[in-house]
Amino acid sequence: MSEKLVNAIADMREEEALALVKEMVESGSDPMAILDSAREAMAIVGQRYDAGNYFLPELMLAGEMLGQITEVVKPELAKSPEIERHGKVLIGTVEGDIHDIGKNIVAFMLDVNGFEVLDLGVDVPSQKFVEAIQDFQPQVVGLSGFLTLAFDAMKETVEAIQAAGLRNKVKIVIGGGQISEDIRKYTGADAYGKDAMVGVSLAKKWIGAE
């Protein structure tokens, strides 16, 4: 683990971080150690976001840095990195809605916090959620939606999961611009997340408890 690299990434010094990574690769450093530093930095970024010090610019730049570092390190890896995954989260934007930025941030934060995330994308019909639950077997399902039309699509998706006999196998969390506790009750979800970090702590609570 390189503290210098961790700090460069966590402090948003992109050029310095990438230069360090290239230097480390050229001098034969263990590629897994580089990725571990990157993940450690992402955890710090997540904490700072949670604390209200980091916002979208930092999350997005962190994502950019992680992507670039992975590209540089990937050729050096003997095999795919095996990292411990706490649990599985299925996520998608409900049918009729194509907004995805919030969902992408939640998926990113879940991933760096050690969850295996399957992102179904946008405009996802309820049946597709059901099939994905059957195949992927997540413990948590996240439904994202920004428009008022999403309220009904979320309700339908929860009902479809119920009809398939899968409701008690998953915890369902909803999120998006106009979501509230009333909407949560209306849809039948277990919880709503007003931001990405609430989503992550819900996933930790639900999966950790099992």
Added chain:
Amino acid sequence: MEKQLSPDEKLEALWQGKLSPKDPKGNPLPFQSPEAKKAYKERVLRFKDAIEMKKLPDRVPVTIFPSMFPWINAGMTVQEAMYDYGKCAQVFQDFVLEFEPDVHWGAYAPGPGKLYEILDYKLYSWPGHGVAPEHSYQCNEGEYMMADEYDALIQDPSGFFSHVYLPRVFGALGGFRMLPFLPGILEMYGVALNFIPFGLPPVQATYQALFEAGAEALQWIGAIGGADGALATFGFPNILGGFTKAPFDVIGDTLRGTKGIMVDIYRQPDKLIQAMEALTPLMIGLGIANAQQTGNPLIFIPLHKGADGFISDEQFKKFYWPTLKAVMMGLIDAGIVPLPAAEGGYSSRLDVVQDLPKGKTLWMIDLTDMADAKKTLGQNACLLGNVPSAMLNLSTPQEVGDYVKKLIDTTGQDGGLIICNGAFFDQAKAENVKAMVDTAKEYGAYK
């Protein structure tokens, strides 16, 4: 030498124009009845007084500012509203006459679907073109301006829009890429070379599409403008003059995109600021042109990427606020009332944005607590809002009414409040929308 009107005089002239409305021929507008004429003037004055914050209006004004609700409530699909202009206009008229808000904002939200087809608009998906018939249009988030194109935008914004950006987002405007560099059309030597592109098929195809789009736009505005005219005769004014945008949102919404602008804050902060400064006079000019065309004093500014949670306080103060404030001050100087809609939450921004001259702006408030907003921003600006979409969908009329009363009690006692929905809604229970309007009228009298 003509005397230059002051900003206040220019704005007063616009308001006086609204109080003595004319028909398209320039004759006094023929109202349906003396009651309609009286009600019309009262409604305009009610809004004027609330906004200026010099004296109390007769009661708290109330309005509805929806997105697709008027049409969905009438059992239409959004697709129908976008393709049948006559029906769109008629249903909107019925909506205003049924709910009787003090002012309406026109039937402009659906827009002409056929025009987007003619021009092959790639920036949005709309019913029949990427989204279901009953759903609203949605933006296709992406990078439509590349990271290395800041200099081009800064040096010649119009040229950049013409040659690069518009052809990217409108499939039919590819011919624009071939147009001559206009400041190069000079004197005699070689001047004819500039006009070669206009003889070429791709450019001609683009102009053909533009002629078709123009005809379609005229059809659409005939119907939609007709609704404004008809509603005025019934006593219901539209005081919306048009729109403009915060320079940060111009770049962050549909040029660089959300991810693009957020990383540019770190990778190219100086270029980003330069670009926003280059856009500022253009955004002021856009608002002024709209207001002049319509004769209406309010210019709508949707605020997107500066909301709570998007960027830090420092980033808001450095990147978002300065050029937004400059745009608003430019509009105020031209005798126009900026109407920024603080979509999402603005709790962390109130201290910064309260720095505005008193009685010159109208702020639409969404999730921000109205009582908090009143203590800061609301000391200088009239507040419009903030009944939530969730409440309009799921609560009872009684609960909506109680919320409106609470707003009036906590935020409207000394004026500077207009009751409205907080966010642009497509769906709601009609009885809840009615309760919002009726409660405001019953409870909002200033004693």
